[in-house]
Ligand SMILES: Nc1ncnc2c1ncn2[C@@H]1O[C@H](COP(=O)(O)OP(=O)(O)O)[C@@H](O)[C@H]1O
């Protein structure tokens with residue numbers, strides 16, 4: 001009898017995450033969808049004017065979508081090559097002592113609060129960009145560079161796992177054929193680990209897309225659609241983060257509606273990532 | 288023959304794999320039954336059926352019956368923990384749980400709810416003496432079991448089973464991972480133990496089967512090819528397959 | 539010998555990338571520490587903020603951070619460990635476990651601003667908790683739940699199968715097997731997961747600011763609003779209140795995160811040794 005109740009209690013706890021996900025989905029949609037319905041999905045997504053307090057108000061989130069896309073892809077340009085290189089380094093090249101140092105260092109990189117990164121972008125990188133490349137400094141470029149580093153741990157951890165998971169036999173087969181180390185890496189390891197690496201990149205993308213406070217600090221928060229990386233912009237997340245502090249009524253609903261759009265994007269990315277990871281739920285390190 | 292355990296047309300399968308096929312076999316009380324045969328012939332399945340460990344596989348199915356003291360072990364009234372305390376098992380790989388020697392030996396009793404320190408003390412000493420480990424560890428019962436050598440860990444595993452005062456000892460190749468000296472110690476111990484226990488052992492060699500067995504059963508492909516008392520299977524096997532196997536012509 | 543040349547060039551680039559990454563990490567940590575440490579003092583850690591934080595210390599935000607982190611762990615730890623035990627020891631892979639895993643994976647990918655929005659509309663507004671430790675702690679708990687589930691699952695999976703067999707063979711019920719053979723061995727990994735979860739709670743801003751509020755007072759109960767260090771740091775920096783205090787707060791944050799990381803990575807070895815000694 002005791003065993004039965006324990007098993008039942010454990011079953012209940014096991015549903016915790018699923019219930020949480022359900023509640024989040026329900027309440028975000030419930031708060032945001034009515035406004036999308038009223039404005040019209042297309043007007044909401046493709047409208048280029050966001051003026052929620054004007055009369056009549058305008059609820060177009062195209063500037064934020066464009067800003068999010070700029071920033072996300074910009075951060076991938078920095079984060080993917082660097083992250084892949086570091087992952088290869090840790091598995092293939094690093095001397096033992098350095099590998100021992102790298103692991104906690106990467107973990108620390110993941111552990112540093114995002115507001116600290118935002119602060120570095122704001123006080124250190126933005127002035128440098130302004131002085132060397134022009135523009136206001138607080139810009140897509142500044143945000144993308146810092147975000148690139150913020151998503152590094154995700155990309156490194158998952159790519160590293162994927163590269164390590166390549167069977168020794170596969171590697172030795174290539175070595176036996178006389179391939180150089182670099183040829184083994186590019187010809188055998190990376191292709192074999194490809195799906196894992198792609199999953200890592202997609203999850204990194206999700207992190208970049210979802211980051212909020214650091215982005216607010218770095219990106220200049222301009223509602224104009226950016227045409228150059230040196231211009232300021234706003235994103236889906238930064239706009240929510242900034243305006244939630246004072247929004248009310250329809251304005252607040254519009255922010256939840258923005259959240260709905262963000263949530264859908266993220267869910268699509270998550271689903272993509274899971275299809276690329278062959279064994280979901282196993283051995284993926286939490287970043 | 289005084290029968291302790293009785294297999295009665297017992298068949299065991301994991302999913303589509305038939306592990307034991309229609310086994311009918313007696314296990315005599317206070318004697319050693321040696322169950323031998325090539326790898327994959329179902330010896331472990333046989334042992335794990337007696338304490339119903341086989342049921343831990345999600346796709347386990349069985350037919351027929353196994354009786355202990357005349358009562359089916361599959362009867363609804365049988366409690367699994369109690370059955371497993373009556374028929375305690377030792378595995379091929381020595382396993383010291385990550386706790387002290389004392390806690391290892393008293394582990395089963397504590398699972399059964401025994402909290403009285405004096406009872407536990409007495410049981411630990413008795414079990415360690417019976418498994419011939421007492422003199423080697425009596426001064427360091429609080430040190431981790433993992434610090435013992437492989438042979439000592441296996442005798443610790445046996446002591447852990449003996450502490451329960453089981454009726455049956457199920458030994459699945461208990462000396463397979465050990466050196467000859469540790470093996471000899473354990474074989475000697477078995478001779479002493481059978482006065483009080485019914486022992487089913489999977490020996491790690493035919494020689495060991497002949498040395499320790501009061502009876503022997505030869506398994507092949509999940510079937511009991513031949514069963515015989517004493518050294519009959521090794522001296523005058525009736526089945527050609529048994530003869531081939533014990534003379535090393537098996538292939 | 540072009541393959542050799544290519545290889546040398548490629549490996550050079552890879553080394554450069556690794557060194558560069560470490561250098562950036564050192565720069566971030568170093569800069570905050572160098573600029574923040576001079577204005578750090580006992581008074582700063584134990585004092586109350588004045589003029590919105592322009593003067594005084596950060597004591598209430600330290601309390602807020604710790605309390606919020608603890609409340610979230612108090613909720614997430616039993617849920618997460620229970621969930622991991624169920625998935626690893628009480629069930630076989632099935633549609634149900636796949637659904638549960640999908641929930642965990644998806645929850646792990648949900649951005650913190652969404653948690654913030656949800657916590658605001660559900661805990662703060664719908665359940666009328668207001669901006670409070672409770673609302674913030676619950677929100678954070680959901681956020682760190684996947685971390686605890688995953689690390690616990692991984693820790694449990696490293697426990698040798700033989701421990702389970704021994705335990706069962708000596709008459710353990712499933713729950714006895716879990717508590718006496720599995721959990722003690724998995725403990726270092728589980729604790730590491732809990733500490734990492736605490737680290738996430740400490741670092742979080744977006745999910746906290748809309749659920750726990752930004753109040754600078756010491757909390758009186760779980761229904762009081764609090765401001766965490768990370769939120770305080772953000773407000774100091776973004777509203778241009780005081781760069782000096784921002785650096786000092788940042789330094790405390792970094793030191794906290796450093797300590798958490800050091801404990802997390804050293805704990806495993808320490809606990810393993812202790813376990814052997816017992
Ligand atoms: N968990 C399992 N699932 C499916 N088949 C199994 C499992 N364990 C053992 N078997 C199969 O059962 C047969 C007998 O196994 P076992 O009893 O372990 O043999 P032995 O101990 O004689 O080597 C083998 O063919 C083996 O492949």
Ligand SMILES: [Mg+2]
Nearest residue numbers: 330331332459
């Ligand atoms: Mg076997």
